[in-house]
Amino acid sequence: MWKVVIADTAAGSTQQQCAWSGVNEIEIIGVADNLAVFGEWVKDQEVDAVDIAPSVTAPEKWIELAVEAKKHVICDANVQIGIEAISELQAICEKQGIMLLLPNAWRFSPVYVQAREHVLQGAIGKPGVIRMRRSALPATKGCIFDVLGAEVFDWLRWTFGDVLRVMARSVKHMDETGQAVEYALVIVKHADGTIAHIELSLAEPEERSSFELTGASGMLQYDSNDSQPIVWDMNRKLVQPDSGAEPFADRAAADRRSSRRAHFVRAVSGQEPLQMTPEDVRMARKIAQAARQSAESGQPVQLMDGGSAK
Amino acid sequence: MKVGIISFAHMHAHSYATYLQKHPDVQLTAIWDHDEERGKTAAATYQVDYYGDLREFLQTDLEAVIVCSENARHKEHVIAAAKSKKQILCEKPIATEVKDAEEMIRTCKEEGVILQIAYPVRFASVMEQVRQLIESKAIGEVLAVNGTNHGQMPGGWFIEKELSGGGAATDHIVHVMDLVRWLLKDEGKSVYAELDTRFYDIDVEDCGIVSLEMESGVIVTIDPSWSRPKTFPTWGDVTMQIVGTKGTLSVDVFKQHALYYNDHANRVQHLPWAKDMDEGLIADFIQCVQEGRAPSISGEDGLRTLEIVKAAYESNRCKQAVIIDKVTFPE
Known part of the structure; x- marks a missing residue:
């Protein structure tokens, strides 16, 4: 025990x-x-x-x-x-x-794990342009490149390898109630030539993520909004009852929390290697930092060590 | 009004010919093409006269012409048509070099003829709604646009640089860029681009991403890639995620389609049912000629988008964001 x-x-x-x-x-x-x-x-x-x-x-x-x-x-x-x-x-x-x-939650998300495996097995052939989108509620605190971007950058690095350079632009608007709307568009160029485009949005009313992975032999697409097996709408005249049921996305997030703990136990017990190291987190945060610097300067930022882990 | 078509090199010529023939005030009477077989086939399809000699074609009583030749030949054909006092609708991009576009615009002004550039997406009924929503500040002030104009790799002269001027960037940046300029009444200031050839063994770029900052501070990216697989159910897309201070508009111009699982052809297909935007483009051009008014989409509009394409190539070459060098014309 x-x-x-x-x-x-x-x-x-x-x-x-x-x-x-x-x-x-x-x-x-x-x-x-x-x-x-x-x-x-x-x-x-x-x-x-x-x-x-x-x-x-x-x-x-x-x-x-x-x-x-x-x-x-x-x-x-x-x-x-x-x-x-x-x-x-x-x-x-x-x-x-x-x-x-x-842990990066995306490394424990079935759809992102599956997508990576397919890419590595050659399902889309030589990767071309990788389109990622991620949004969260405007009230989310912290730097957009860290809180929304770092997990995306880690998944990209996990799947497509080292990063050569980053170009980012971002906009921020504070409304009359003091609530900030923030949005960023990032281009990541990988050492293998893959070009990734990442949209990070703190301007939408819900959490959402999607990807489009294009390559010389095919394309993989996913959108969390199109992947809900249950859609429950009530007649407009009736008051929406308290269902008592967890929204599907919340349940999926809870599953990911459990699965990374199960992995942690197996890794500590020597049954499997640790999925990711603190160095992976550091490298993802370095990409986020480069994006922040690029958005400030209006110029791309070269990751001098190629974004490679030690 | 008699209208002719200069070249069927660009496949859009067929759509334009169809809507010219449907227009109650128009007679499509003549086709010129340097490719005799292509020109004669088109002339037979639309039951009009074929000309192999451009000078002879331009000496006829045509009032207007539509130029659908290869991109690098637009300059030659537009200038020849302008000097023959023909009103002109030119397929995009306006040209392959900024100095060529400048010369085309100047010549058309000197000759007193209309030069309209074919950006049909402005005439998609959905885009008019988007324009109204933006003008009414339905999403507040626009902060950012994330746009795509994907396609399948077209082949043919589109991948011969001397005729096309370039690959996916030349072919597909301009549509979304024109929409952004038109919707926001704004101009590009700074451009960064990552372009590459990763899908096909061809001599021009087939994919990339272009990042812009507009003069207003609005940020934009455009994905012009020929990244739609051969199995994709349609030719490509035009989409825009328009983020404002009060909301976000997600626009998918070709969303209005039925999905056809076609066992006969062993493929899945989109069956579009929205009104064809080319019909609106042709109707607007004809009305413009009839009324003698300035074109809805001017040569300068074509030039501004070409400047961005050229800046994207320069940025990709030097791996830096570049400031767009804009040509100006004296009033």
Whole structure:
């Protein structure tokens, strides 16, 4: 039986606990809502791993505590960790022999995993122009290239390899209520010649993602809006009842949270290699940083080391 | 009104011929083509006279001509037609070089003839609705446009650079660019492009992405790639995601179609049912000639989009965003 401590400072949040419910042989020891309690719990010899929720502020401090106590870490709050801190965490994890998983949800999303496998198996032939779209609600906090872009950039790098240069343009508008609408268009040129176009939107009323992967022998298309197996509309005259059912997208997101935890357990147990390293996260964030710099300068930004991992 | 067609090199000539023949005020009377077989076949199809000599063709009593020759020959044919006082509708792009477009525009002005450029998408009924929505600020102020004009690789002279001027970038940037300029009443300022040849073993680019900043600060990307697979159910697309301060418009110009699973041909096909935009383009050009008014889509409109295409090639060459160098004409 694996013993896990959860770090979650959101009052009444059960998302992290639910994410573990689908993983076998797991016992949640407790949920720490402050660093002092967390520090005590990770000293417990029986704890195997910690799970740090996105609600936690300065997650690198929590990770450091856990790693120093030789506990393996999965952390969904990687957007909040700076590029330099990721490198430092990676170094201390290597020194302590600890696994740190900062998962990209897209690497655990069935459609994105399937698309990558098809590309690698040659389904579309030599890749040409890759079109990606991702949108989230305007209220989403943080830099658009980090909060929306980094996972896309990681998936692109995972699928098409190193990145040579990035060109981005972005616009931001603050309305009279103080709500910002933000939108960015990014071009990523990969070392293998593949050209990716990424639309990032914090200007739409719903979360959405889509792709169009074109190549010399075919094309793969997907749109989350066209992939809902259940569409439930009520007669306009009736009040929409509270269905009590989870929207399908939420359920899919919960499945992804569970599947990356199951992978984490298998990786720590030596049953399979870790899906992605902190270095992958760092490289995706470097692409996001290049996009930010490009949008500011109006010129492309060359990734001098080719975007390659060490 | 008697109208002739100069060359059937571009496949759109057939659509224009069809709508000329349907127009109540027009007689399609003559076709010139340097390719005798192609010209004679077209003349027989539309039951009009074929001319192998351009000077002889232009000496007839045609009032207007439509130029559908290969891109690099537009200049020669437009200038010859202008000097014969013919009103002109020229297939896009206006030319393959900016200086050629300048000369065409100047000659048509000097000769007092209309030079209209064929950007039919403006006449799609959906685009008129989009224009009204944007003008009425339905989505607030426009911030960005994410556009595509995809196609299948056309082959033939389209992939011979000396005749076409270039590949997918030459062929497909201009439609969306014209729509952006027309909808926003704005001009391109800075262009960045990544172009490449990745789908076919050809001598021109077949894919890429073009990124623009407009003078107003609006940001735009255009995907002009010949990236539709051979199995794609139609020739391509024109789409625009127009993002405003209050909302987003998703426009798919050719969305109005039925889907046909065709076991006879072993393929899936789009069967479009919207009114053909070429009909609107032809009707507008004829009305323009009849009324002697300025063309709806001018030579300058053609020139502005060509300048962006040329800037995209330059950007792709130097891997930098380039400022668009605009030609101006004295009033």
